[in-house]
Structures are given as C-alpha cells and as structure tokens.
Amino acid sequence: MKFLKSHFALSRSQQNGIFVLVLLIIGFQIFLFLEASSEPEKIDQGEIQAYQKQLDSINKIAAPAKDTIYPFNPNYITDFKGYQLGMKTEEIDRLLAYRQTGKWINSVEDFQKVTGVSDSLLNSLSTSFRFPEWTQKRTSGKIQNAVTSASEIRSITDLNSASVEDLKLINGVGDVLSQRIIKYKNSIGGFLSEIQLKDVYGLSPEVIERIHKRFQVLSKPNIAIKNLNLIAEADLAEIPYFNYSIAKEIISYRKLHERIASFEELSKIKGFPYDKIDRIKLYLTLE
Numbered sequence: 001m002k003f004l005k006s007h008f009a010l011s012r013s014q015q016n017g018i019f020v021l022v023l024l025i026i027g028f029q030i031f032l033f034l035e036a037s038s039e040p041e042k043i044d045q046g047e048i049q050a051y052q053k054q055l056d057s058i059n060k061i062a063a064p065a066k067d068t069i070y071p072f073n074p075n076y077i078t079d080f081k082g083y084q085l086g087m088k089t090e091e092i093d094r095l096l097a098y099r100q101t102g103k104w105i106n107s108v109e110d111f112q113k114v115t116g117v118s119d120s121l122l123n124s125l126s127t128s129f130r131f132p133e134w135t136q137k138r139t140s141g142k143i144q145n146a147v148t149s150a151s152e153i154r155s156i157t158d159l160n161s162a163s164v165e166d167l168k169l170i171n172g173v174g175d176v177l178s179q180r181i182i183k184y185k186n187s188i189g190g191f192l193s194e195i196q197l198k199d200v201y202g203l204s205p206e207v208i209e210r211i212h213k214r215f216q217v218l219s220k221p222n223i224a225i226k227n228l229n230l231i232a233e234a235d236l237a238e239i240p241y242f243n244y245s246i247a248k249e250i251i252s253y254r255k256l257h258e259r260i261a262s263f264e265e266l267s268k269i270k271g272f273p274y275d276k277i278d279r280i281k282l283y284l285t286l287e
Contacts, residue, residue, distance in 0.1 A: 071130045074111050075104055085125060091115040106131055159215040160190050170214060172207035188240045190221030192282040199241075199279065228284045229259045239283045241276050260286060 074095075077085070082092035098105070098114045105111050108126045117125075167178035177200070184200050185191055194217055197208045226235060228250075237247035249269050254260050263281060267274045 071128050073131065074125075074129050075099060086121055087115065087117060091117050157214075157216060158218040159194060159211075160185065160217060160219050160221070162215055167211075167215075170207065170210050172204070172210060177202055177207075189223060191217050192220055192223065193217055193279070196279055196282075199276070223283065225283060225285050228286055229254060231284070239280075241273055241280050246271055246273075262286070 072081075077087075077092070077095060079092055079096075082095070087095075092115075095105075095111075095115050105114060108122065108129060111117070111126070111129070112119075112122050162181075164175070164178040164182055167173050167181055168175065173181075180202060181197070181200050184196075188196065191197075194208075194212050194215070197203055197211060203211075226239070228236075233244075233247050233251045236242055236250060237244045242250075246269070249271060250260075250266070253265075253269050257265075260266070263277055263286070266272050266277070273280075
C-alpha cells in the first residue's frame with residue numbers, strides 16, 4: 001500500500017491539471033463527432049444520371065404529344081382552352097359573346113364565321129370538332145332544302161311578276177307577308193324599285209335584303225314621272241304616299257314660294273312624309 005501510495009499520490013495542482021486534460025479530451029471528441037455528422041453524404045453522380053434517364057423515358061411514354069388535341073365541342077371553349085388551342089383573345093371573346101346570346105355553333109363554317117379564325121388554324125382544329133348528331137342531320141336537311149329552294153327561286157327574277165308561292169320560298173316570308181306584298185304591289189300599280197318593299201307592313205330589313213338577292217324590278221309599270229312644279233293638285237293626290245290634304249299643302253307652298261327648288265324643302269310642309277322621300281322621288285322630278 002505504501003508502494004502504491006508513493007507512486008499515485010498527487011498534489012492538488014497535479015489533480016487540477018489532470019482534470020483539465022480530461023475535459024479537453026472529452027471536448028475534442030465531441031467536436032469530432034459533430035464535424036463528422038455535419039458532412040453531407042456524398043452522392044454518386046452516375047446514379048443520378050441513371051435515375052434521370054429512367055424518368056425521361058417514362059415521361060416520353062406517359063405524356064401525350066404537345067400538339068395532340070382530343071375531340072371536343074367548340075361551343076364549350078373557355079378562355080384557357082381557347083388560349084391552349086392558339087386562338088387570339090378577340091376570337092375567344094367573339095365566341096363567348098355569341099354563346100351568351102343563347103345561340104349555338106353547329107358546324108365548322110359557323111365556328112369560323114363567329115370567331116373569325118384564320119383558315120390555317122381552322123384546319124388544325126376542325127378535325128377535332130364534335131357536334132351533336134342531330135345538328136349534322138339538320139345541317140344536311142338545310143343544305144338539301146337550300147339547293148331545292150335556290151333552283152326554284154332562280155327561275156323567278158322579276159319582282160313584279162312574282163307570285164305568292166314564289167315569294168314564300170324566301171326565308172321569313174310566309175302566307176301573310178307574301179299576300180301582303182302582292183296586295184301592296186297592286187295598290188301602287190307595280191313596283192318601280194325594290195326599295196318600295198320598305199312600305200310593306202311586317203317586312204323586316206333582314207327579310208327585305210333576302211328578297212333583294214332573289215328578286216329585282218325588271219319590268220317597270222308604265223308610270224310617267226311628273227314635274228313637282230307643274231303637276232296639278234288632283235294628279236299629285238293620286239301619287240302613292242300622298243293624299244288630298246298633303247297635295248293641297250304642297251301646292252300652297254309652291255304658289256307662296258313660286259317654285260320648289262329642292263326635295264329638302266318638302267320637309268317644311270306640315271304632314272309631309274319625308275321619311276319616304278326616297279320612294280317619292282321615283283314619281284316626281286323638279287326639272
């Protein structure tokens with residue numbers, strides 16, 4: 001015991017030194033441990049490239065081609081869908097505005113007419129258009145009817161020789177309007193111009209335009225054009241669009257001013273139907 005005690009007996013300063021050394025050793029070990037744990041794990045770049053190639057091959061197989069357009073009904077194109085299809089903003093807006101009116105696009109021709117897309121874009125999109133089956137049957141029926149009607153209408157070109165049945169071939173002209181046109185034609189002694197259709201009650205501008213495309217005044221009635229500064233009151237009253245009251249006012253105005261220099265002056269006469277001046281000029285002259 002004395003032997004061990006003599007060899008391991010330490011002074012207080014030596015004990016403190018050993019204690020400090022132990023602390024340093026422990027601290028150094030902790031530092032090494034933390035340094036080792038913070039090092040990033042090295043990744044093999046070759047493995048990364050191999051995984052990337054596998055992902056690329058899978059994507060090529062699973063993803064559709066960018067230019068693939070699946071069948072769709074063009075009536076349901078949204079802003080985003082139109083953008084994906086390559087449509088311009090104004091073309092998309094026209095389509096949406098048309099649909100908001102409650103109308104439907106039932107053919108490729110309707111789509112281009114409404115949107116105004118170019119022929120090249122229409123060709124790339126139209127193969128993917130899908131319309132309800134009933135629209136295709138109706139379109140085919142319309143085409144057939146249009147061909148039949150066109151062949152029948154082309155044989156009649158003179159408005160003054162058109163019959164009730166001829167006029168009924170025009171879209172928008174039925175039994176009532178066709179008879180009304182014939183009745184008005186007879187009341188004025190025959191049409192001098194197609195613009196006189198404006199005076200037939202119930203004919204809309206669109207229907208009149210359709211009639212203009214199919215009928216023209218080729219055989220005018222034998223009506224002499226009268227000089228407004230020379231015509232007598234009784235003769236003036238017999239002209240369409242006039243009556244004795246208006247004729248009397250016109251003659252009084254002419255006498256007061258010695259003559260009528262222009263048709264515009266007639267607007268000063270009380271009760272004069274100036275909204276029909278374009279038709280009145282068919283019967284009168286100032287020369």
